[in-house]
Amino acid sequence: MKEMEEKKEAREEGDGEKWVRDSSVDRSGGLPLRAATGVWKASLFIITIEFSERLSYFGIATNLISYLTKVIHQDLKTAAKNVNYWSGVTTMMPLIGGFLADAYTGRFTIIIVSSLIYLMGLSLLTMSQFIPSLRPCDGPSTCSRTRKVHEVVFFLALYCISIGTGGHKPCLESFGADQFDDNHAEERKKKMSYFNWWNFALCCGLLLGVTIIVYLEDYVSWGTADLVLTVTMAVTIATFYSGRSCYRYRAPEGSPLTPLLQVLVAAIRKRNLPQPSSSDSLFEAPASASPHKRLLHHTNRLRFFDKAALLEGSEQASNGRKYDPWRLATVTQVEEMKLVLNMIPIWLTALPFGICVAQASTFFVKQGVAMDRKIGSFEIPAASTYALAAVGMIFSVTVYEKLLVPVLRKSTGNERGINILQRIGFGLIFSVVAMSVAALVEAKRLRTWKHDVLAQGRGPATAEPSMSVFWLAPQYLILGLGDGFTLVGLQEYFYDQVPDSMRSLGIAIYLSVIGGGSFLSSFLITIVDHVTRRTGGGEGWVGKDLNSSRLNRFYWLLAVINLANLGVYVAVARRYTYKNVQRRAVVVCREDGEDHEARA
Structure with a gap:
């Protein structure tokens, strides 16, 4: 099993060297070939x-x-x-x-x-x-x-x-x-x-x-x-x-200002919730949901906005698949x-x-x-x-x-x-x-x-x-x-x-x-x-x-x-x-x- 995983990882690394996987596309809309583009x-x-x-x-x-x-x-x-x-x-x-x-x-x-x-x-x-x-x-x-x-x-x-x-x-x-x-x-x-x-x-x-x-x-x-x-x-x-x-x-990707407004609205709606004690209690969309999007680590500055990513009871059950973006934001959005x-x-x-x-x-x-x-x-x-x-x-x-x-x-x-x-x-x-x-x-x-x-x-x-x-x-x-x-x-x-x-x-x-x-x-x-x-x-x-x-x-x-x-x-x-x-x-x-x- 370990040998199979190593071979799979080697194939992914070789594939990553051949193709560009940073959300870019080529002229036809497909993955860009690294050697021929950019x-x-x-x-x-x-x-x-x-x-x-x-x-x-x-x-x-x-x-x-x-x-x-x-x-x-x-x-x-x-x-x-x-x-x-x-x-x-x-x-x-x-x-x-x-x-x-x-x-x-x-x-x-x-x-x-x-x-x-x-x-x-x-x-x-x-x-x-x-x-x-x-x-x-x-x-x-x-x-x-x-x-x-x-x-x-x-x-x-x-x-x-x-x-x-x-x-x-x-x-x-x-x-x-x-x-x-x-x-x-x-x-x-x-x-x-x-x-x-x-x-x-x-x-x-x-x-x-x-x-x-x-x-x-x-x-x-x-x-x-x-x-x-x-x-x-x-x-x-x-x-x-x-x-x-x-x-x-x-x-x-649509208006870049909309996600920022969603974070502000979600934080205001949850303003009465207690401040999260650690980033473990904050919501982040799984990487598979947007494989080309870069995720950001949580920081301790402007912590009021962290409340926008706090999970409530009904939101925990959804596992991030369906949620109201005006009530719940991801750590990356915050x-x-x-x-x-x-x-x-x-x-x-x-x-x-x-x-x-x-x-x-x-x-x-x-x-x-x-x-x-x-x-x-x-x-x-x-x-x-x-x-x-x-x-x-x-x-x-x-x-x-x-x-x-x-x-x-x-x-x-x-x-x-x-x-x-x-x-x-x-x-x-x-x-x-x-x-x-x-x-x-x-x-x-x-x-x-x-x-x-x-x-x-x-x-x-x-x-x-x-x-x-x-x-x-x-x-x-x-x-x-x-x-x-x-x-x-x-x-x-x-x-x-x-x-x-x-x-x-x-x-x-x-x-x-x-x-x-x-x-x-x-x-x-x-x-x-x-x-x-x-x-x-x-x-x-x-x-x-x-x-x-x-x-x-x-x-x-x-x-x-x-x-x-x-x-x-x-x-x-x-x-x-x-x-x-x-x-x-x-x-x-x-x-x-x-x-x-x-x-x-």
Whole structure:
């Protein structure tokens, strides 16, 4: 009998190596063949379209404030608010797209539909520059007043891109992560590297967007840049679709919010029952009921919700086969509810970092406009300075992946090197330093500008700046280094720590940190401007143009906010409990130094 059981287990392990059994399906709806689907051969198709999307987004976003001030003739404060509003909507829309993908359509369908909407937005931008009746002016030269029809089409195109991003961003990254099996030791390690290389490709798209695309916008034409983005997006959509035979898909499981609501209702209904003394008295559905669903271990946090899994007399007899989900929840459902609630403090403490990120595409760019950008006879586009943030992020991601992780894995025994929240917290330190450096640089720029006005004997509007734009390099690079830790860490955190049924929504929650940061930045600008005008005799920190503003003080305010937030984050992170999964397979380290899978 023992020999038969061993043979059966060996067959199951061999079968598990051949087929993927993590609730994924192949294109035809069957079990995916491990050798023919997923992993890097599938992820490369997915990363390609992400590269194109980031090329388009940053090619537009980083120079948007220049377009609004130079072409549509908005003042600095209005333009900054419009950029923040658009950025905020663009990064909040994924909450809707992620929910629809998890609940009803699946990730692949949403990616295709949203990519086509994105392409439509880029096409509208292109038409607004080439069709005579939609162009900003009648003639080829700039005009003092832009046509209303151009503004309507322009903002319609921008918000089509927002809608496209709403489905594109939450699903694409999680769809790529779905190509790796968490129950397979080797694929699980590759998945940890996936998030780093995903962001490497993202930064490459960003780098080209803020250099080549911005150069075309500033020195060739906005229409040419929009045409390049439109064609690139069309090609990468076709490329992504061509890889559909090697993808692993996840079927939608219905609304991921319903089980959470059921836990809340069941806990309230049983609120008068005594608190369970141990997890043995709590109900868990048998593994055979959902063989591909990962079960979670019970934890002692937020114990009120444990009452939702308490068995009553009539429920014990049912043996879990038929029960009212609004009166009885499983331990896994209860733990998923706890996971979501424990994410709220992490999300809130990440928002100040999102405010700092918002400055890079607004005020940092305008600082570049007011500085000397010439290298010989060539003038660097102001928005291209954003490339330095991408360089910082590429550097930090590469060093972390290739140097730090191998060393930290050996020293800590952690598969990730350091845990996710430690990585995020380390990046938050960079935000404080970046805002402090930005404040010092802006104070120097203002002093230099005043000296230039006096030395050149010109008016404030015509004085030539003498301070080099490369003074902005430290603040961009430091913020980029922080992005490599905090933003990548947040992506992995919100994918890994959410319930398995809401991973698209998890990536959307990560993006909402950036969107929330943009909205808070706009709100903070309004409050600061209002308060400082009242206390400063009519002169606020954020004026109509950069030289009449006092952005150095605004940056110091952000540095103080982020420093205080760092202290709160550390307190929250130290008390955090990670998702505790009942794995089907675990990694066993033998004396020969090799990793092997064994049944848990």
